[in-house]
Amino acid sequence: MQQCFGKSKVEVCFEEGVGNFRGSTPQKHLLPEGRIIDMERGKTLGGSSTINYNMWVRGAPEDFDRWAADYGCDGWSYEDVLPHFRAIEKMEGSPGFSVDARYRGEAGPVAVAEVHPVPAGVDKFLAACESVGAQRGDYNGPTITNVAGCTQPLSSLELRPVMLGAVCPADGCSHVGGLWDQVPRLALICLESALRCLEGGWPT
Numbered sequence: 001m002q003q004c005f006g007k008s009k010v011e012v013c014f015e016e017g018v019g020n021f022r023g024s025t026p027q028k029h030l031l032p033e034g035r036i037i038d039m040e041r042g043k044t045l046g047g048s049s050t051i052n053y054n055m056w057v058r059g060a061p062e063d064f065d066r067w068a069a070d071y072g073c074d075g076w077s078y079e080d081v082l083p084h085f086r087a088i089e090k091m092e093g094s095p096g097f098s099v100d101a102r103y104r105g106e107a108g109p110v111a112v113a114e115v116h117p118v119p120a121g122v123d124k125f126l127a128a129c130e131s132v133g134a135q136r137g138d139y140n141g142p143t144i145t146n147v148a149g150c151t152q153p154l155s156s157l158e159l160r161p162v163m164l165g166a167v168c169p170a171d172g173c174s175h176v177g178g179l180w181d182q183v184p185r186l187a188l189i190c191l192e193s194a195l196r197c198l199e200g201g202w203p204t
Contacts, residue, residue: 056112058085060144085140103141112140 026034061078068077075081086105092113130136135143 056089056110056140057144058140061142099138100141104138 024037026036028034030037064076064078064081067073068075068080082103086103087108088110089105089108090111091099091104091106092111126136137143
């Protein structure tokens, strides 16, 4: 149960002995041909939605400015942290992709690159985003644009609201009934055909 509900950290998803790793079937259209894609799973609250998979995302500039202005976090405005972001990264250009050197680093220890070649369908997806007003460009530049404005792991969407038990409306109020001593030892597991108990192996 600790691995299911105890903490929501990415490292839980990669612990040894929990059996999180899954690989795809060999992919004939990838190079090298026959390449197997890692398909890690998140055995933690929120499951695999917890993993922000291989994305280089600094965060929204307006958030840094808000922390500095509203909460007295001196040195945390976007202009203050930008030199550090630039010092960290080494932006590697890709054909057809341009970045603003005022915002991106070129000599840092962390290599960052745009995906190239662009996977099939990506241009159509980006065009669809533009059609509803989303900006297309470098989201580690001066602005960051998300369709919904936030990430939405399954834990905050559906699991945490009911973790304490059943919520029953009565007499104009919501009443919560806790049943922690009777919680079954079940884990929600991605890419499995059955529910596996972390204690006791497969159900019989």
